Amino acid sequence: VPEGDTIHYAANRIRPVLEGRVPDAIATPHPRFARDGWPERLAGRTVRAVEARGKHLLLRFEGGLTIHSHLRMTGSWRVVRAGQRWPRSPSRAWLVLRRGEAEVVQFDGPVLELMTDSRTRIDRRIAGLGPDVLAPEFDAERFLRRLRADDPARPIGDALLDQRTIAGIGNLWKCEGCFEAGIDPWRPAAEVSDAEALAIVDEVRPRMRISAQDGVQDRFRRIYGRAGLPCPRCGPRSLVRSRGQWDDGRTTYWCPECQR
Ligand SMILES: [Zn+2]
Numbered sequence: 710v711p712e713g714d715t716i717h718y719a720a721n722r723i724r725p726v727l728e729g730r731v732p733d734a735i736a737t738p739h740p741r742f743a744r745d746g747w748p749e750r751l752a753g754r755t756v757r758a759v760e761a762r763g764k765h766l767l768l769r770f771e772g773g774l775t776i777h778s779h780l781r782m783t784g785s786w787r788v789v790r791a792g793q794r795w796p797r798s799p800s801r802a803w804l805v806l807r808r809g810e811a812e813v814v815q816f817d818g819p820v821l822e823l824m825t826d827s828r829t830r831i832d833r834r835i836a837g838l839g840p841d842v843l844a845p846e847f848d849a850e851r852f853l854r855r856l857r858a859d860d861p862a863r864p865i866g867d868a869l870l871d872q873r874t875i876a877g878i879g880n881l882w883k884c885e886g887c888f889e890a891g892i893d894p895w896r897p898a899a900e901v902s903d904a905e906a907l908a909i910v911d912e913v914r915p916r917m918r919i920s921a922q923d924g925v926q927d928r929f930r931r932i933y934g935r936a937g938l939p940c941p942r943c944g945p946r947s948l949v950r951s952r953g954q955w956d957d958g959r960t961t962y963w964c965p966e967c968q969r
Pocket residue numbers: 940941942943944947964965966967968
Protein backbone atom coordinates (compact mmCIF):
# COMPACT_ATOMS: atom_id res chain seq x y z
CA VAL A 710 0.00 0.00 0.00
CA PRO A 711 1.63 3.32 -1.01
CA GLU A 712 1.96 5.30 2.21
CA GLY A 713 4.70 7.62 3.49
CA ASP A 714 7.18 4.79 4.07
CA THR A 715 6.65 3.53 0.50
CA ILE A 716 7.46 6.98 -0.87
CA HIS A 717 10.50 7.47 1.37
CA TYR A 718 11.72 4.03 0.28
CA ALA A 719 11.33 5.01 -3.39
CA ALA A 720 13.16 8.28 -2.78
CA ASN A 721 15.98 6.41 -0.99
CA ARG A 722 16.36 4.15 -4.03
CA ILE A 723 16.12 6.93 -6.63
CA ARG A 724 18.51 9.34 -4.87
CA PRO A 725 21.80 7.48 -5.54
CA VAL A 726 20.86 7.11 -9.22
CA LEU A 727 19.76 10.66 -9.98
CA GLU A 728 20.69 13.16 -7.30
CA GLY A 729 23.41 15.55 -8.44
CA ARG A 730 23.36 14.03 -11.94
CA VAL A 731 21.98 14.73 -15.37
CA PRO A 732 19.80 11.85 -16.65
CA ASP A 733 21.16 10.31 -19.87
CA ALA A 734 17.64 9.98 -21.25
CA ILE A 735 14.12 10.95 -20.25
CA ALA A 736 11.02 9.43 -21.82
CA THR A 737 7.28 9.82 -21.19
CA PRO A 738 5.78 6.81 -22.99
CA HIS A 739 2.20 7.40 -21.83
CA PRO A 740 0.09 9.04 -24.60
CA ARG A 741 -1.20 11.73 -22.24
CA PHE A 742 2.28 13.33 -22.22
CA ALA A 743 2.76 13.17 -26.01
CA ARG A 744 2.55 16.95 -26.48
CA ASP A 745 4.06 18.07 -23.19
CA GLY A 746 7.69 17.93 -24.30
CA TRP A 747 9.18 16.89 -20.95
CA PRO A 748 12.30 15.32 -22.55
CA GLU A 749 13.08 18.65 -24.26
CA ARG A 750 12.22 20.80 -21.25
CA LEU A 751 14.35 18.71 -18.89
CA ALA A 752 17.24 17.86 -21.25
CA GLY A 753 20.67 18.58 -19.80
CA ARG A 754 19.31 19.59 -16.39
CA THR A 755 20.80 18.19 -13.18
CA VAL A 756 18.48 16.58 -10.65
CA ARG A 757 19.13 18.77 -7.61
CA ALA A 758 17.18 16.74 -5.09
CA VAL A 759 14.86 13.80 -4.63
CA GLU A 760 12.37 14.63 -1.87
CA ALA A 761 9.71 12.57 -0.12
CA ARG A 762 7.05 14.65 1.61
CA GLY A 763 4.27 12.65 3.16
CA LYS A 764 2.90 10.62 0.27
CA HIS A 765 4.31 12.98 -2.38
CA LEU A 766 7.58 12.53 -4.26
CA LEU A 767 9.36 15.52 -5.80
CA LEU A 768 12.21 15.40 -8.31
CA ARG A 769 13.81 18.84 -8.24
CA PHE A 770 15.62 19.81 -11.44
CA GLU A 771 18.04 22.61 -12.07
CA GLY A 772 16.37 25.73 -13.42
CA GLY A 773 13.39 25.71 -11.06
CA LEU A 774 11.44 22.75 -12.45
CA THR A 775 9.96 19.95 -10.34
CA ILE A 776 8.30 16.67 -11.22
CA HIS A 777 5.53 16.05 -8.69
CA SER A 778 4.17 12.54 -8.15
CA HIS A 779 1.45 11.05 -5.96
CA LEU A 780 0.81 7.31 -6.27
CA ARG A 781 -2.66 7.13 -4.68
CA MET A 782 -3.58 3.41 -4.60
CA THR A 783 -2.25 2.31 -7.99
CA GLY A 784 1.04 4.01 -8.89
CA SER A 785 4.56 2.74 -8.33
CA TRP A 786 8.18 3.93 -8.56
CA ARG A 787 10.80 1.33 -9.47
CA VAL A 788 14.54 1.40 -9.93
CA VAL A 789 15.77 -1.35 -12.29
CA ARG A 790 18.96 -2.18 -14.13
CA ALA A 791 18.84 -0.84 -17.68
CA GLY A 792 17.76 -3.61 -20.04
CA GLN A 793 16.23 -5.71 -17.26
CA ARG A 794 12.59 -6.78 -17.49
CA TRP A 795 10.25 -4.32 -15.79
CA PRO A 796 7.90 -5.50 -13.03
CA ARG A 797 4.90 -4.02 -14.89
CA SER A 798 3.99 -3.86 -18.57
CA PRO A 799 5.89 -1.15 -20.53
CA SER A 800 2.53 0.23 -21.64
CA ARG A 801 1.91 1.21 -18.02
CA ALA A 802 5.10 3.31 -17.75
CA TRP A 803 4.42 7.03 -17.50
CA LEU A 804 7.99 8.21 -17.02
CA VAL A 805 11.44 6.69 -17.55
CA LEU A 806 14.67 8.35 -16.41
CA ARG A 807 17.85 6.51 -17.40
CA ARG A 808 21.23 7.24 -15.81
CA GLY A 809 24.18 4.93 -16.40
CA GLU A 810 23.15 1.36 -15.72
CA ALA A 811 19.94 2.23 -13.94
CA GLU A 812 16.42 3.14 -14.97
CA VAL A 813 13.97 4.95 -12.72
CA VAL A 814 10.45 4.11 -13.89
CA GLN A 815 7.11 5.52 -12.77
CA PHE A 816 4.18 3.20 -13.48
CA ASP A 817 0.45 3.96 -13.59
CA GLY A 818 0.59 7.61 -12.46
CA PRO A 819 -1.95 8.61 -11.42
CA VAL A 820 -0.64 12.05 -10.40
CA LEU A 821 2.46 13.01 -12.34
CA GLU A 822 3.09 16.58 -13.35
CA LEU A 823 5.86 19.00 -14.20
CA MET A 824 5.61 22.28 -12.34
CA THR A 825 7.75 25.23 -11.35
CA ASP A 826 9.38 25.30 -7.92
CA SER A 827 7.38 28.40 -7.11
CA ARG A 828 4.16 26.53 -7.77
CA THR A 829 5.18 23.76 -5.39
CA ARG A 830 5.44 26.43 -2.68
CA ILE A 831 1.82 27.52 -3.12
CA ASP A 832 0.17 24.26 -4.26
CA ARG A 833 -2.13 23.34 -1.38
CA ARG A 834 -1.60 19.60 -1.82
CA ILE A 835 2.11 20.09 -1.08
CA ALA A 836 2.44 23.38 0.82
CA GLY A 837 -0.53 22.52 3.03
CA LEU A 838 0.94 19.26 4.34
CA GLY A 839 1.23 18.72 8.07
CA PRO A 840 4.44 17.53 9.74
CA ASP A 841 5.92 14.46 8.04
CA VAL A 842 5.63 11.38 10.25
CA LEU A 843 9.01 10.22 8.88
CA ALA A 844 10.93 13.47 9.35
CA PRO A 845 14.14 12.87 11.35
CA GLU A 846 12.75 15.23 14.03
CA PHE A 847 8.98 14.84 14.17
CA ASP A 848 7.28 18.18 14.88
CA ALA A 849 4.92 16.98 17.60
CA GLU A 850 3.75 20.46 18.59
CA ARG A 851 2.66 21.31 15.06
CA PHE A 852 0.87 17.96 14.79
CA LEU A 853 -1.08 18.61 18.00
CA ARG A 854 -1.85 22.19 16.96
CA ARG A 855 -3.31 21.03 13.67
CA LEU A 856 -5.17 18.15 15.32
CA ARG A 857 -6.83 20.53 17.78
CA ALA A 858 -7.56 23.19 15.14
CA ASP A 859 -9.81 20.85 13.17
CA ASP A 860 -13.23 19.36 13.94
CA PRO A 861 -13.05 17.92 17.50
CA ALA A 862 -15.97 15.57 16.76
CA ARG A 863 -14.27 13.70 13.97
CA PRO A 864 -12.91 10.25 14.82
CA ILE A 865 -9.19 10.10 15.58
CA GLY A 866 -8.81 7.65 12.65
CA ASP A 867 -10.13 10.31 10.26
CA ALA A 868 -7.80 12.92 11.73
CA LEU A 869 -4.78 10.68 11.17
CA LEU A 870 -5.67 10.25 7.49
CA ASP A 871 -5.87 14.02 6.98
CA GLN A 872 -2.54 14.89 5.37
CA ARG A 873 -2.83 18.50 6.64
CA THR A 874 -2.76 17.19 10.19
CA ILE A 875 0.06 14.69 9.78
CA ALA A 876 1.65 13.71 6.45
CA GLY A 877 2.47 10.16 5.45
CA ILE A 878 0.00 8.04 7.42
CA GLY A 879 -2.45 6.12 5.23
CA ASN A 880 -5.17 3.65 6.07
CA LEU A 881 -2.84 0.75 6.91
CA TRP A 882 -0.66 2.67 9.36
CA LYS A 883 -3.70 4.38 10.85
CA CYS A 884 -5.17 0.95 11.70
CA GLU A 885 -1.90 -0.48 12.96
CA GLY A 886 -1.03 2.62 15.01
CA CYS A 887 -4.42 2.75 16.74
CA PHE A 888 -4.21 -0.99 17.43
CA GLU A 889 -0.70 -0.86 18.91
CA ALA A 890 -1.63 2.13 21.07
CA GLY A 891 -4.89 0.48 22.18
CA ILE A 892 -7.04 3.37 20.96
CA ASP A 893 -10.41 2.98 19.23
CA PRO A 894 -10.10 4.68 15.80
CA TRP A 895 -13.73 5.84 16.16
CA ARG A 896 -13.17 7.81 19.37
CA PRO A 897 -13.75 11.55 18.73
CA ALA A 898 -10.50 13.48 18.47
CA ALA A 899 -11.54 15.74 21.37
CA GLU A 900 -11.64 12.70 23.67
CA VAL A 901 -8.13 11.59 22.70
CA SER A 902 -5.50 13.22 24.91
CA ASP A 903 -2.28 14.72 23.52
CA ALA A 904 -0.35 11.85 25.08
CA GLU A 905 -2.62 9.28 23.42
CA ALA A 906 -2.38 10.97 20.00
CA LEU A 907 1.40 11.04 20.31
CA ALA A 908 1.42 7.41 21.44
CA ILE A 909 -0.14 6.41 18.10
CA VAL A 910 2.55 8.34 16.22
CA ASP A 911 5.26 6.79 18.43
CA GLU A 912 4.00 3.32 17.49
CA VAL A 913 4.04 3.86 13.72
CA ARG A 914 7.16 6.02 13.35
CA PRO A 915 9.83 3.40 14.12
CA ARG A 916 8.01 0.75 12.08
CA MET A 917 7.62 3.10 9.12
CA ARG A 918 11.28 4.12 9.35
CA ILE A 919 12.36 0.48 9.04
CA SER A 920 10.00 -0.07 6.11
CA ALA A 921 11.31 3.11 4.44
CA GLN A 922 14.81 1.59 4.59
CA ASP A 923 14.06 -1.86 3.16
CA GLY A 924 10.64 -1.53 1.53
CA VAL A 925 9.11 -4.43 3.49
CA GLN A 926 5.87 -3.08 4.93
CA ASP A 927 3.88 -6.30 5.32
CA ARG A 928 5.81 -7.63 8.32
CA PHE A 929 4.18 -4.92 10.47
CA ARG A 930 0.63 -5.88 9.53
CA ARG A 931 -1.08 -7.17 12.66
CA ILE A 932 -4.70 -6.11 12.31
CA TYR A 933 -5.13 -4.62 8.84
CA GLY A 934 -7.23 -6.90 6.60
CA ARG A 935 -8.07 -9.35 9.44
CA ALA A 936 -11.82 -8.72 9.73
CA GLY A 937 -13.60 -11.58 11.50
CA LEU A 938 -10.36 -13.18 12.70
CA PRO A 939 -9.24 -13.38 16.34
CA CYS A 940 -7.60 -10.23 17.70
CA PRO A 941 -3.80 -10.69 17.80
CA ARG A 942 -3.87 -9.44 21.42
CA CYS A 943 -7.13 -10.81 22.85
CA GLY A 944 -7.31 -14.07 20.92
CA PRO A 945 -10.57 -15.82 19.92
CA ARG A 946 -12.68 -14.09 22.61
CA SER A 947 -12.64 -10.92 20.46
CA LEU A 948 -12.86 -10.82 16.67
CA VAL A 949 -11.46 -7.99 14.58
CA ARG A 950 -14.17 -5.71 13.23
CA SER A 951 -14.18 -3.63 10.05
CA ARG A 952 -16.12 -0.62 8.79
CA GLY A 953 -15.60 2.15 6.23
CA GLN A 954 -14.11 5.39 7.53
CA TRP A 955 -13.22 8.76 5.96
CA ASP A 956 -15.16 10.30 3.06
CA ASP A 957 -14.23 7.52 0.64
CA GLY A 958 -15.07 4.77 3.13
CA ARG A 959 -11.65 3.21 3.58
CA THR A 960 -12.03 0.05 5.61
CA THR A 961 -10.95 0.45 9.20
CA TYR A 962 -9.94 -2.59 11.27
CA TRP A 963 -10.05 -2.60 15.04
CA CYS A 964 -10.65 -4.75 18.09
CA PRO A 965 -13.61 -3.57 20.19
CA GLU A 966 -12.16 -5.31 23.25
CA CYS A 967 -8.62 -3.91 23.64
CA GLN A 968 -9.01 -0.64 21.75
CA ARG A 969 -10.93 1.93 23.79
ZN1 LIG B 1 -8.08 -7.12 21.12
